[in-house]
Amino acid sequence: MDKLIIKGGYTISGSVNVHGAKNSALPIIVSSLLSEKTLKLSNVPNVVDVLNLIKLLKNYGVKIEHKKNKLKINSSKINNLSADYDVVRKMRASILILGPLLSRFGEARISLPGGCAIGTRPIDIHLTGLSKLGASFEIQNGFIVGNVKSQLVGNSIKLPFPSVGATENILMASVLAKGETKISNAAREPEIEDLSNCLIKMGAKIEGYGTKTILVQGVTNLKKAEHHIISDRIVAGTYIIAALMLNSALEIKYVNTIYLKSLINVLKKMGAKLKETKNSIRVFKGAKLKSTSISTSPYPGFPTDLQAQLMSLMCLSDGKSKIKETIFENRFMHVPELNRLGANITVEKDVATIIGNQTFKGAQVMASDLRASISLVLAAMNANGQTTLNRVYHLDRGYENIEKTLGSLGAKIKRKKN
Ligand code: EPZ
Secondary structure, eight states: OOEEEEEOSOOOOEEEEOOBOHHHHHHHHHHGGGOSSOEEEESOOOOHHHHHHHHHHHHTTOEEEEETTEEEEEOSOOOOOEEOHHHHTTOGGGGGGHHHHHHHHSEEEEEOOOOBTTBOOOOHHHHHHHHHTTEEEEEETTEEEEEESSOOBOOEEEOSSOOHHHHHHHHHHHHTSBSEEEEESOOOOHHHHHHHHHHHHTTOEEEOTTSSOEEEEOOSOOOOEEEEOOBOHHHHHHHHHHHHHTTOOEEEESOOGGGGHHHHHHHHHHTOOEEEOSSEEEEOSOOOOBOOEEEBOSTTSBOGGGHHHHHHHHHHSBSEEEEEOOSOTTOOTHHHHHHHTTOOEEEETTEEEEEOSOOOBOOEEEOOSHHHHHHHHHHHHHSBSEEEEEOTHHHHTTSTTHHHHHHHTTOEEEEEOO
């Protein structure tokens, strides 16, 4: 397994372009299963989750041409409707395949995804919503087997929680369902908007996306389409926090700053000097950051995917900060590792208390999940001495060439291949 060797104490500078959003690319690539026509995508991030999804869809017989950040996908000839455990366990987003396959073919067989480091990750909201459209499910030897008697039929579905994945699964399934589907308490993340915009280009009839209530009128077929994936707001937020932690001036480009409002508000409250335009944000050096308290919540609240990165920054800010994690039941795996780097963080149920004004010192640390690992990279870049970060594959799932990108800005990071 690859390791990263990080020498701390260097500032970064210059400008960085943010790549396409992983959590937008994944559902949009899956949505190609709904159509017999070609879907062309640009600004697709070259991250491991996307590469695994491409492999999975090729197993189904999907034709995919992948050139740099562009994909040309054609799902007219599907010859398999089953996804196996070893693929699904590596990438939970495979569960999104259920909706499109049930909607277009009336059947699907997906290995139960199982949990992951940040939680059990149940799929009850997905299955309840798809059942409301007329699908029936059985669990057979660790697989979910879904069937539809004739055709999915539109219905009114109220989600008990604005689950991002469940909203995407039900939304995609309703595109070819008969009649109208209303999804209430839907997730409002920008990635839902991006998926909806792509589906509309393919011929779907969708209103209200990005709000709590989405309305879909089923259609009978879809047409060829092209779509440019939005940029990754979590990667952009990570770079902003990196610059603040290293007291560095940095320009972050190709970012939809409107999608980062909750982060920007928190950082400005802490004393960060930021100047944003519609598609870029400048971080200025010299800010003396003070502590604050936040609680993660569904969009437009503070994103759980930036919680670990903010925690690293809070270790350096003045005073005591608190973070309440309300989305996942086990998303503080980075705490013991940050403490190994010299942080002073305690956890009481779903609240982490971070004592500020700490000094990070290099150590051996272990990545546990995608966002926890990047919080360790940020701390290591700030630490005195050298840090070895093990299990770098977690990072590669969501960040394109992270050591090259940060290295090009001045960080001293080397990958040791094992
Ligand atoms: C998406 O995961 C993202 N992944 C996650 O990003 C992100 O953290 C999460 O949304 C929240 O914003 C992708 O888009 C591929 P949820 P998802 O369904 O859809 C519970 C990253 O680092 N729940 O909104 O799985 C669930 O257990 C990843 O890029 C149910 O109980 O998130 C969790 O506690 C990590 N039953 C909460 O809802 C269900 O059927 C939020 O989950 C579904 C979810």
